Amino acid sequence: MTSNQAILEAKQAVAKLAVDLSGRGWMPATSGNLSVRVDGTTDFCITPSGVDKGALQATDVLLLDLDGTVLEETRYRPSAETIVHQKLYASEECGSVLHVHTVYNNMVSQLYFNQGHVEFADHELLKALGHWEPDAKITLPIVENHADLQLLGQAVGEAAVAGVPGVLVRNHGIYAFGRKPFDAKRHLEAFEFLFEYHVRMLQLAQVPLHR
Amino acid sequence: MTSNQAILEAKQAVAKLAVDLSGRGWMPATSGNLSVRVDGTTDFCITPSGVDKGALQATDVLLLDLDGTVLEETRYRPSAETIVHQKLYASEECGSVLHVHTVYNNMVSQLYFNQGHVEFADHELLKALGHWEPDAKITLPIVENHADLQLLGQAVGEAAVAGVPGVLVRNHGIYAFGRKPFDAKRHLEAFEFLFEYHVRMLQLAQVPLHR
Amino acid sequence: MTSNQAILEAKQAVAKLAVDLSGRGWMPATSGNLSVRVDGTTDFCITPSGVDKGALQATDVLLLDLDGTVLEETRYRPSAETIVHQKLYASEECGSVLHVHTVYNNMVSQLYFNQGHVEFADHELLKALGHWEPDAKITLPIVENHADLQLLGQAVGEAAVAGVPGVLVRNHGIYAFGRKPFDAKRHLEAFEFLFEYHVRMLQLAQVPLHR
Amino acid sequence: MTSNQAILEAKQAVAKLAVDLSGRGWMPATSGNLSVRVDGTTDFCITPSGVDKGALQATDVLLLDLDGTVLEETRYRPSAETIVHQKLYASEECGSVLHVHTVYNNMVSQLYFNQGHVEFADHELLKALGHWEPDAKITLPIVENHADLQLLGQAVGEAAVAGVPGVLVRNHGIYAFGRKPFDAKRHLEAFEFLFEYHVRMLQLAQVPLHR
Numbered sequence: 001m002t003s004n005q006a007i008l009e010a011k012q013a014v015a016k017l018a019v020d021l022s023g024r025g026w027m028p029a030t031s032g033n034l035s036v037r038v039d040g041t042t043d044f045c046i047t048p049s050g051v052d053k054g055a056l057q058a059t060d061v062l063l064l065d066l067d068g069t070v071l072e073e074t075r076y077r078p079s080a081e082t083i084v085h086q087k088l089y090a091s092e093e094c095g096s097v098l099h100v101h102t103v104y105n106n107m108v109s110q111l112y113f114n115q116g117h118v119e120f121a122d123h124e125l126l127k128a129l130g131h132w133e134p135d136a137k138i139t140l141p142i143v144e145n146h147a148d149l150q151l152l153g154q155a156v157g158e159a160a161v162a163g164v165p166g167v168l169v170r171n172h173g174i175y176a177f178g179r180k181p182f183d184a185k186r187h188l189e190a191f192e193f194l195f196e197y198h199v200r201m202l203q204l205a206q207v208p209l210h211r
Numbered sequence: 212m213t214s215n216q217a218i219l220e221a222k223q224a225v226a227k228l229a230v231d232l233s234g235r236g237w238m239p240a241t242s243g244n245l246s247v248r249v250d251g252t253t254d255f256c257i258t259p260s261g262v263d264k265g266a267l268q269a270t271d272v273l274l275l276d277l278d279g280t281v282l283e284e285t286r287y288r289p290s291a292e293t294i295v296h297q298k299l300y301a302s303e304e305c306g307s308v309l310h311v312h313t314v315y316n317n318m319v320s321q322l323y324f325n326q327g328h329v330e331f332a333d334h335e336l337l338k339a340l341g342h343w344e345p346d347a348k349i350t351l352p353i354v355e356n357h358a359d360l361q362l363l364g365q366a367v368g369e370a371a372v373a374g375v376p377g378v379l380v381r382n383h384g385i386y387a388f389g390r391k392p393f394d395a396k397r398h399l400e401a402f403e404f405l406f407e408y409h410v411r412m413l414q415l416a417q418v419p420l421h422r
Numbered sequence: 423m424t425s426n427q428a429i430l431e432a433k434q435a436v437a438k439l440a441v442d443l444s445g446r447g448w449m450p451a452t453s454g455n456l457s458v459r460v461d462g463t464t465d466f467c468i469t470p471s472g473v474d475k476g477a478l479q480a481t482d483v484l485l486l487d488l489d490g491t492v493l494e495e496t497r498y499r500p501s502a503e504t505i506v507h508q509k510l511y512a513s514e515e516c517g518s519v520l521h522v523h524t525v526y527n528n529m530v531s532q533l534y535f536n537q538g539h540v541e542f543a544d545h546e547l548l549k550a551l552g553h554w555e556p557d558a559k560i561t562l563p564i565v566e567n568h569a570d571l572q573l574l575g576q577a578v579g580e581a582a583v584a585g586v587p588g589v590l591v592r593n594h595g596i597y598a599f600g601r602k603p604f605d606a607k608r609h610l611e612a613f614e615f616l617f618e619y620h621v622r623m624l625q626l627a628q629v630p631l632h633r
Numbered sequence: 634m635t636s637n638q639a640i641l642e643a644k645q646a647v648a649k650l651a652v653d654l655s656g657r658g659w660m661p662a663t664s665g666n667l668s669v670r671v672d673g674t675t676d677f678c679i680t681p682s683g684v685d686k687g688a689l690q691a692t693d694v695l696l697l698d699l700d701g702t703v704l705e706e707t708r709y710r711p712s713a714e715t716i717v718h719q720k721l722y723a724s725e726e727c728g729s730v731l732h733v734h735t736v737y738n739n740m741v742s743q744l745y746f747n748q749g750h751v752e753f754a755d756h757e758l759l760k761a762l763g764h765w766e767p768d769a770k771i772t773l774p775i776v777e778n779h780a781d782l783q784l785l786g787q788a789v790g791e792a793a794v795a796g797v798p799g800v801l802v803r804n805h806g807i808y809a810f811g812r813k814p815f816d817a818k819r820h821l822e823a824f825e826f827l828f829e830y831h832v833r834m835l836q837l838a839q840v841p842l843h844r
Contacts, residue, residue, distance in 0.1 A: 024658075025235075029339035029401035052393070101336065103407045111415070124778055124805035125734065128662035134780035145335055147345035172335035182685070190662035196736045199411065200832065203625075204744070205418045207838045236446075240550035240612035263604070312547065314618045322626070356546055358556035383546035410622065414836075416629045447657075451761035451823035474815070523758065525829050533837070567757055569767035594757035621833065627840045 003041070010036040010045040011061040013181045017098065018047055018056040020185075026100040026192075027053045032173065033079040036181050037095045042066045044089055048076030066090070083149050084175060087157030094177050096184035101173040104195035109142050109168040111202075117141050118168070120194050128190035129165060138164050140191070145172040166191050214252070221247040221256040222272040224392045228309065229258055229267040231396075237311040237403075238264045243384065244290040247392050248306040253277045255300055259287030277301070294360050295386060298368030305388050307395035312384040315406035320353050320379040322413075328352050329379070331405050339401035340376060349375050351402070356383040377402050425463070432458040432467040433483040435603045439520065440469055440478035442607075448522040448614075449475045454595065455501040458603050459517045464488045466511055470498030488512070505571050506597060509579030516599050518606035523595040526617035531564050531590040533624075539563050540590070542616050550612035551587060560586050562613070567594040588613050636674070643669040643678040644694040646814045650731065651686035653818075659733040659825075660686045665806065666712040669814050670728045675699045677722055681709030699723070716782050717808060720790030727810050729817035734806040737828035742775050742801040744835075750774050751801070753827050761823035762798060771797050773824070778805040799824050 013036045021027055021034070032053065035046035045061045047053060062078050063071045068086050070078060085097045112118040120126065121137035131138060141159035146152040156167045156175055165187040166176040176191055178184035224247045232238055232245070243264065246257035256272045258264060273289050274282045279297050281289060296308045323329040331337065332348035342349060352370035357363040367378045367386055376398040377387040387402055389395035435458045443449055443456070454475065457468035467483045469475060484500050485493045490508050492500060507519045534540040542548065543559035553560060563581035568574040578589045578597055587609040588598040598613055600606035646669045654660055654667070665686065668679035678694045680686060695711050696704045701719050703711060718730045745751040753759065754770035764771060774792035779785040789808055792800045798820040799809040809824055811817035 028404045029336055029397045031336060031339060052396075101404065103404065103411060106334075106408055107411060107415075110412070122804060123739075124802075125662055125664060128664060169335075171333060185685075186662045193661045193734065193736065197739055199415070200736060200740060201743070202418050203414055203836055204740075204832070207835050239615045240547055240608045242547060242550060263607075312615065314615065314622060317545075317619055318622060318626075321623070380546075382544060410626070413629050414625055450826045451758055451819045453758060453761060474818075523826065525826065525833060528756075528830055529833060529837075532834070591757075593755060621837070624840050625836055 003038070006039040006041070007043075007045065007063055008058065010038045011058040011063075013096070014045050014047060014061045015056045015058045017181060017185065018053040021098070021100055021188075022052070022054040022056075026102050028101060032098075032100045033081055033085070034099065035082075035085045035089075035097045037089060038063070039095075042089070043071065044085065046078055046082060046085060048074070049079040051076065080149055081152070083153035084156050087153040088160060088175065088177055090157060091160070093179060095179045096181040097175060097177045098184050098188050099173060099175045100188065102192055102195070104192065104199050105168060105174045106171050107199050108195045109170045109172070109174075111199075113142050113144075113170045118198075120198070123194065123197070125190045125193055128186050130163065140164055140166055140168060142168040142170060145170045214249070217250040217252070218254075218256065218274055219269065221249045222269040222274075224307070225256050225258060225272045226267045226269045228392060228396065229264040232309070232311055232399075233263070233265040233267075237313050239312060243309075243311045244292055244296070245310065246296045246300075246308045248300060249274070250306075253300070254282065255296065257289055257293060257296060259285070260290040262287065291360055292363070294364035295367050298364040299371060299386065299388055301368060302371070304390060306390045307392040308386060308388045309395050309399050310384060310386045311399065313403055313406070315403065315410050316379060316385045317382050318410050319406045320381045320383070320385075322410075324353050324355075324381045329409075331409070334405065334408075336401045336404055339397050341374065351375055351377055351379060353379040353381060356381045425460070428461040428463070429465075429467065429485055430480065432460045433480040433485075435518070436467050436469060436483045437478045437480045439603060439607065440475040443520070443522055443610075444474070444476040444478075448524050450523060454520075454522045455503055455507070456521065457507045457511075457519045459511060460485070461517075464511070465493065466507065468500055468504060468507060470496070471501045473498065502571055503574070505575035506578050509575040510582060510597065510599055512579060513582070515601060517601045518603040519597060519599045520606050520610050521595060521597045522610065524614055524617070526614065526621050527590060527596045528593050529621050530617045531592045531594070531596075533621075535564050535566075535592045538565075540620075542620070545616065545619075547612045547615055550608050552585065562586055562588055562590060564590040564592060567592045636671070639672040639674070640676075640678065640696055641691065643671045644691040644696075646729070647678050647680060647694045648689045648691045650814060650818065651680055651689040654731070654733055654821075655685070655687040655689075659735050661734060665731075665733045666714055666718070667732065668718045668722075668730045670722060671696070672728075675722070676704065677718065679711055679715060679718060681707070682712040684709065713782055714785070716786035717789050720786040721793060721808065721810055723790060724793070726812060728812045729814040730808060730810045731817050731821050732806060732808045733821065735825055735828070737825065737832050738801060738807045739804050740832050741828045742803045742805070742807075744832075746775050746777075746803045751831075753831070756827065756830070758823045758826055761819050763796065773797055773799055773801060775801040775803060778803045 017034050033047045035044045037044045043065050045063050068082050088094050088097050117139045119139050126136040143155040143159050159167045165178050168174050176188035178187050228245050244258045246255045248255045254276050256274050279293050299305050299308050328350045330350050337347040354366040354370050370378045376389050379385050387399040389398050439456050455469045457466045459466045465487050467485050490504050510516050510519050539561045541561050548558040565577040565581050581589045587600050590596050598610035600609050650667050666680045668677045670677045676698050678696050701715050721727050721730050750772045752772050759769040776788040776792050789800045798811050801807050809821035811820050
């Protein structure tokens with residue numbers, strides 16, 4: 001019974017996030033997938049594959065176990081990228097995974113792919129990522145966009161490091177995560193802000209006026 | 212009876228798309244036109260000409276046959292560009308055509324007009340365009356914006372190639388299409404994402420920092 | 423009675439435009455003013471001064487005659503820029519005037535101020551400005567932002583030319599107009615599209631890749 | 634009784650601003666804080682810490698005195714940055730403080746940090762900041778983002794100058810203020826417009842075409 005309530009809450013959280021993030025244009029062309037762990041279990045709820053997330057209902061959300069097995073009857077398929085979520089939920093500290101495409105996260109993932117990461121420092125919004133130290137600096141990993149999704153899941157899972165709640169995939173958006181959906185969303189918003197800020201600053205890199 | 216239901220559904224799909232795409236600013240200044248094939252027929256339903264699409268109702272939508280003849284009494288005129296839709300519906304695989312203006316699709320149509328096409332490769336969103344192969348690359352045709360609309364329709368119809376669900380017209384937006392309205396919209400969103408990504412990357416082409 | 427109805431319709435049109443254009447961020451910091459002529463008269467209805475237009479009601483809208491005299495009791499003041507509207511309504515062909523600030527219209531007004539105008543050609547959206555000829559080209563005037571509003575009104579009125587439904591004021595937005603509110607809004611949207619397109623193309627002027 | 638009504642109105646004003654500014658994406662990742670002075674007192678109402686402001690209710694808003702003491706029972710904590718608000722309310726002319734993060738205000742705060750300020754001149758929107766003189770020019774101060782919040786509060790309070798209703802903090806957004814919430818919001822919108830305008834003009838600094 002507790003479990004049923006926990007499942008319902010996870011599904012509602014997924015649906016709410018789907019409507020919110022779709023409304024910002026962060027899930028274009030049915031891309032992206034969002035999941036929330038069922039409280040107190042190793043199961044998680046995830047958006048269905050190939051569906052427009054703009055009007056997603058809790059009843060559309062799928063329940064899976066940590067091996068990716070669908071636990072309830074449904075007319076939907078889970079995303080092929082569910083494997084990435086599974087790998088991230090292997091950490092007990094992960095309670096929600098948000099994968100979205102924005103122009104800026106794709107740009108950063110490509111611009112800095114060769115060095116395997118991008119660094120952010122000297123910015124107030126690092127606090128939103130959990131870094132309150134005055135000289136905070138984070139290194140966000142960027143992995144190749146493997147066509148083999150098992151490989152992709154493994155690469156993302158291995159790249160994830162303590163204290164940095166996200167992994168970029170080259171020209172394939174970001175996986176942001178957190179203990180609770182609220183945290184994952186705050187992390188995602190902070191990353192997206194830093195991506196846009198960074199790209200727009202790069203555009204001014206050759207303007208002599210600025211310092 | 213089945214037919215009446217099919218007509219109604221096509222009109223409702225057109226109206227829903229009109230409100231959605233207008234809300235994004237993709238149909239500025241009453242530009243653009245949207246159509247959906249009536250299921251199981253060669254007829255199609257299309258937005259009226261010269262109307263603000265932001266509050267379009269299904270009852271405002273026109274029913275036409277493949278020759279462009281209006282099949283029901285109406286106070287509206289079909290778009291002068293209806294001929295382009297007709298040419299695209301000549302292919303049985305086409306069930307919906309979305310023509311919109313965005314700043315980015317106009318920019319790309321002008322920037323690459325001289326070479327007659329623009330290429331997109333190495334990006335996850337190519338899957339949303341139906342290309343799941345690991346080394347996917349698509350060539351999107353760009354045609355001249357002929358003042359003669361018969362000529363324009365012919366040019367778009369001839370430029371359309373299998374496997375690439377869109378044609379750019381120079382400084383005249385995109386025609387994106389698909390089997391169903393859902394597919395056409397997914398294709399359109401994927402193209403628009405790629406256009407913006409591409410233009411923003413071009414802006415960084417001379418910044419030495421990035422690689 | 424007819425007149426009362428015409429006044430009400432004009433006020434409703436102003437309020438609807440105010441909510442719409444505010445929602446796009448085109449009337450920041452209570453800037454901008456919008457007016458609609460009362461059908462069949464020389465009077466017009468205009469937004470009040472210093473008010474947030476995001477929730478404007480028809481009852482907030484002021485009724486003025488062509489000399490700028492307020493014709494009904496009201497707790498509001500008409501905009502100091504009402505004089506500009508008066509000058510434009512001197513032409514019988516003008517039935518609505520929309521003055522808004524966007525980043526792009528301000529940029530264009532400054533970038534091309536020294537030459538006194540900016541030209542747009544070779545673009546489908548010129549049709550939305552009434553130019554259907556295949557080689558359409560329009561010259562949009564730009565005037566100085568005179569502190570003396572009588573002078574500003576006179577400058578805008580004199581700069582307005584037949585066939586070009588707008589005037590830019592340097593770092594002071596655009597005045598767009600048309601026979602009906604519907605036309606003025608279509609003209610405004612077309613101009614804003616062309617401004618953004620133009621500025622973004624300028625940003626690529628030094629990128630070697632494009633042609 | 635009057636006081637209770639004044640407190641309620643201040644809380645409602647804070648909640649309304651929170652929903653409005655969150656909806657624009659100006660409070661990403663739970664960042665930012667907004668406050669309104671209780672009319673006729675030295676107390677003020679402020680947004681709670683670490684909360685998503687998108688759906689804030691008046692009942693979520695905290696009541697504090699000028700020393701930062703919370704005056705009513707609540708399950709929330711006031712923002713750690715409340716001290717900055719306190720310093721600004723030390724001036725009797727300050728009745729509302731809005732602190733938000735946008736990409737553009739962060740960019741300007743960093744680009745011009747070394748010179749300690751950024752200047753804006755020759756723009757109509759300076760009127761919205763209270764400067765109606767024909768040759769208006771304002772100097773907006775930029776202070777370091779001190780990790781020590783007492784230091785930050787002091788720096789912002791000291792940087793604030795008569796006639797310029799805002800202070801930028803390096804990579805930490807803007808504090809905009811005014812006599813009433815309406816004024817503070819108008820000031821904020823004017824600043825944000827000028828920031829975006831300025832950054833986009835910088836992007837064209839090397840384009841030979843424009844003058």
